[in-house]
Amino acid sequence: MLKELLKETGALLEGHFLLSSGKHSDGYIQCAKLLMYPDKAEKAIGMIAEKLKDIDFDLVVGPAMGGIIVSYELARQMGKPSIFVEREDGEMTLRRGFDIKPGQKVLITEDVVTTGKSSYEAIKVVEDNGGEVVGIACVVDRSKGDIKYPIFSGAKVDLNIYEKEECPLCKKGEDIIKPGSRKVK
Ligand SMILES: [Zn+2]
DSSP states (O other), rough: HHHHHHHEEEEEEEEEEEESSSSSEEEEETTTTTSHHHHHHHEEEHHHHHHHOOOOOSSEETTTTHHHHHHHHHHHHTTTTTEEEEEEEEEEEEEETTOOOOOOEEEEEEHHHHHHHHHHHHHHHHHTOOOOEEEEEEEOOOOOOOOSSSEEEEEEOOOOOOOOOOHHHHHHTTOOTTTSSSSOO
16 A cells, blocks of 8 residues: 555654645655655556556656656656656756657656646646647645546545644644654744
């Protein structure tokens, strides 16, 4: 189970967290903590590859940074080429001599999909180049079911996000943790 892999590597934390937005949550995901172990990354992404068996695509495209490792490993397992799009002056773009040919079927990859913002930016690059997006593959799907492309995920994870005034964990008096640092309270 992917959720166990996420937990055992510290990629999925449960508790009471202060997010950079100032909101509070009852969990935190940092996929890089799982992807830092190539053997576990292989296993996790193998679970996504399994779901893509019957999907026809020519190329995997990951938005930098989060999508690159997933894109590379998924492409390796499925025998496809992998490229990435990256920001230049704030705008997602194709660089490094990468190209997408008109009519190419493209799978977008991400580590985590939440609002789909970076996926949509990558999709725009693909479609502007005449490519056809067949879906989004990700390790963790945190979306609310409102993404307009098929999602192939290793695991669906729902985290609750609260305004600090309404946070039930604060009301219970639980210590809050700022992810990546020590306790702040
Ligand atoms: Zn709280």
